[in-house]
Amino acid sequence: MEKLKMGLIGVGGIAVSRHLPSYQSLSDHVEITAVCDVNQERVKSVASEHSIPFHTTQYEELFPHVDAVTICTPNKFHAEISIAALNAGVHVMCEKPMALTSKECEEMIEAAQKAQKVLLIAYHYRYTKEARAAKRFIDEGEIGRPLVSRAQAIRRRKVPGWGVFTSKDLQGGGSLIDFGCHFLDLALHLMEFPEIAEVSGATYNELSRQNDIVNQWGTFDPATFEVDDHATAFIKFKDGATLLFETSWAANLADDQETVSVSGTNGGLDVYPLKLYQAKYGMLLDQSAYWISDDENPGIPQAVNFIESCRGRQTPLIKPEEALIISRIIEAIYESSDTGKAISFT
Numbered sequence: 330m331e332k333l334k335m336g337l338i339g340v341g342g343i344a345v346s347r348h349l350p351s352y353q354s355l356s357d358h359v360e361i362t363a364v365c366d367v368n369q370e371r372v373k374s375v376a377s378e379h380s381i382p383f384h385t386t387q388y389e390e391l392f393p394h395v396d397a398v399t400i401c402t403p404n405k406f407h408a409e410i411s412i413a414a415l416n417a418g419v420h421v422m423c424e425k426p427m428a429l430t431s432k433e434c435e436e437m438i439e440a441a442q443k444a445q446k447v448l449l450i451a452y453h454y455r456y457t458k459e460a461r462a463a464k465r466f467i468d469e470g471e472i473g474r475p476l477v478s479r480a481q482a483i484r485r486r487k488v489p490g491w492g493v494f495t496s497k498d499l500q501g502g503g504s505l506i507d508f509g510c511h512f513l514d515l516a517l518h519l520m521e522f523p524e525i526a527e528v529s530g531a532t533y534n535e536l537s538r539q540n541d542i543v544n545q546w547g548t549f550d551p552a553t554f555e556v557d558d559h560a561t562a563f564i565k566f567k568d569g570a571t572l573l574f575e576t577s578w579a580a581n582l583a584d585d586q587e588t589v590s591v592s593g594t595n596g597g598l599d600v601y602p603l604k605l606y607q608a609k610y611g612m613l614l615d616q617s618a619y620w621i622s623d624d625e626n627p628g629i630p631q632a633v634n635f636i637e638s639c640r641g642r643q644t645p646l647i648k649p650e651e652a653l654i655i656s657r658i659i660e661a662i663y664e665s666s667d668t669g670k671a672i673s674f675t
């Protein structure tokens with residue numbers, strides 16, 4: 330079978346550090362035939378360094394050279410470029426978050442349905458070994474029915490000091506839409522996307538008020554820090570389950586905390602590191618994963634899932650309808666914070 334022809338749009342940090350090496354490691358199945366970036370110098374140098382035959386600064390010019398694209402631009406352009414690619418008959422993997430608004434997400438889904446092409450959103454934590462095993466525990470009934478979950482996406486003073494991450498216009502928000510979204514997605518996936526009843530949230534923007542910034546990931550100007558540095562939320566589901574959520578780019582806490590915990594009717598689990606807790610046989614049983622090789626880049630199973638979905642041999646692990654729900658929750662957290670009210674989904 331011919332190799333799938335892949336294009337990369339936006340060849341900055343994540344394209345070059347995750348997607349490009351993942352596709353290169355699958356070179357029997359896929360070849361990168363075209364790259365696009367509005368930064369002429371960067372796109373030229375990525376094309377030349379990786380011997381990619383076609384490069385451009387205009388994304389429309391890339392479509393005739395590819396079967397599929399991976400979109401890694403700032404969030405503001407996700408919807409526009411995804412819809413243009415789908416309308417041109419090209420499969421799409423789009424970086425997270427799906428788009429800036431849920432309305433844009435709906436338009437992307439409509440374009441994918443009309444074009445009958447794949448639309449996969451790169452919530453890559455779902456492809457980690459721990460997340461895949463945790464989902465199997467739940468699917469196989471090891472914890473019973475998920476009741477109470479916690480999602481924590483907390484970094485101690487690690488605001489991305491590159492790109493446009495602190496621009497509200499280009500990214501739509503900060504720690505919540507950029508980092509917290511992954512752990513909301515993973516929690517909802519493990520809970521099997523129960524219907525949402527209500528979302529209450531709070532977001533904070535304190536760094537813009539501080540002059541003496543301490544940050545471990547580069548520098549940024551507090552005067553242009555327009556987005557949230559912390560966000561918290563409480564989500565109630567119609568089946569009675571609840572999710573407590575915290576995210577931060579700039580926590581003043583001892584350690585980074587990146588995990589999801591689920592307590593179910595018969596057992597529970599933590600995802601990172603992976604642990605299973607059960608109440609069984611009159612005992613409390615704990616199991617820890619003791620062999621998880623850390624050499625697997627989740628970008629590889631993600632790339633395989635995308636390629637195989639384009640070939641019609643798999644379905645995307647992340648459905649765009651699920652990514653839309655994550656965008657609706659994010660919107661509700663921002664709205665709840667602005668209005669001081671819980672947002673009802675009923």
Ligand SMILES: NC(=O)c1ccc[n+]([C@@H]2O[C@H](COP(=O)([O-])OP(=O)(O)OC[C@H]3O[C@@H](n4cnc5c(N)ncnc54)[C@H](O)[C@@H]3O)[C@@H](O)[C@H]2O)c1
Nearest residue numbers: 339340341342343366367368401402403404406424425492
């Ligand atoms: N899955 C993850 O864990 C993860 C990690 C980092 C970033 N991301 C996502 O990837 C996207 C890019 O992030 P990044 O860290 O690579 O940012 P970046 O700033 O390093 O790269 C973005 C690139 O897009 C280019 N660009 C901007 N507008 C464009 C347009 N209209 N057309 C073509 N190119 C355009 C820029 O010139 C830049 O080279 C964001 O949506 C971000 O949320 C995801």
